[in-house]
Amino acid sequence: MIFETERLTIRILTPQDIDPFFDMMSNPNVMDPIPRPVMTRAESDAFLDKLISGKADSPYKNVWAIVEKKSNSFIGLCAYLKNDENDDEIGYRLREQFWRIGYGTEITKGLLDYGFIKKGCTKITADVYVENIGSTKILDKFMSPVRDFYNDEDKCMDRRYEVLKEDWIK
Numbered sequence: 755m756i757f758e759t760e761r762l763t764i765r766i767l768t769p770q771d772i773d774p775f776f777d778m779m780s781n782p783n784v785m786d787p788i789p790r791p792v793m794t795r796a797e798s799d800a801f802l803d804k805l806i807s808g809k810a811d812s813p814y815k816n817v818w819a820i821v822e823k824k825s826n827s828f829i830g831l832c833a834y835l836k837n838d839e840n841d842d843e844i845g846y847r848l849r850e851q852f853w854r855i856g857y858g859t860e861i862t863k864g865l866l867d868y869g870f871i872k873k874g875c876t877k878i879t880a881d882v883y884v885e886n887i888g889s890t891k892i893l894d895k896f897m898s899p900v901r902d903f904y905n906d907e908d909k910c911m912d913r914r915y916e917v918l919k920e921d922w923i924k
Contacts, residue, residue: 756818757872759864762857763821764832767806771819774828775802778849787886788847789910820846820861832861834869837914842869843879858892866896870919879916883908896922 756764767775778784779793779801793801808814816834821827830848837843844865848857862880869875880897882889883905890913893899897915905912 757864757868758823759860761823762829762860762864763823764818764861764864764868765821767802767817767819767831769802769806771828772799772802774849778830778847781850783850784847787883787888789883789908820848820857822852822857829857830861832865834865834873837879837881841877841879841916842873842875843881844869845880853888858888859895862892862896866917866922870922876919877916878922879914881905881912881914884911884913 756766758764776793776795776798779798780795782792785792805814805817808817814833818832819828820830820832822829828849829852830846832846833844835843835845844862846858846861846865848861866878869878878897879900880893882893884890884902893915897917900914900916902911902913904910
């Protein structure tokens with residue numbers, strides 16, 4: 755276990771996550787707001803394998819499974835990454851059936867607590883597609899928007915959010 759929240763456990767990804775992982779990565783309702791293309795079964799399986807076997811220097815070394823405690827179901831991914839300015843960046847993605855029940859808010863708060871308390875971060879950022887209203891509402895609860903920019907990789911306008919440790923601890 756990496757960490758837990760009231761209703762969620764964050765753990766290392768395993769091969770047993772393959773079917774619900776594909777359910778998430780192949781769903782256009784999940785992928786379009788990122789925006790990323792949906793994955794085929796082969797692409798999803800290969801990406802999960804890449805995440806599981808992530809090396810210490812891999813950008814994917816801190817991508818983890820989110821599991822609902824009451825059902826032990828894989829409900830999504832969360833991550834600590836580095837943004838283009840080498841700042842710590844959080845991210846998450848949830849399977850559609852687990853939307854609108856507060857898990858996005860809960861995992862965001864959990865990632866921020868984990869980063870500031872366990873990882874020793876002094877600043878945490880998050881980038882989100884400006885049209886991803888659900889995620890922008892969640893990030894607005896905890897972080898401050900600092901700038902909008904064009905994301906060349908995803909070919910969209912993103913908004914960067916950040917929060918400093920001293921502001922989080924208050």
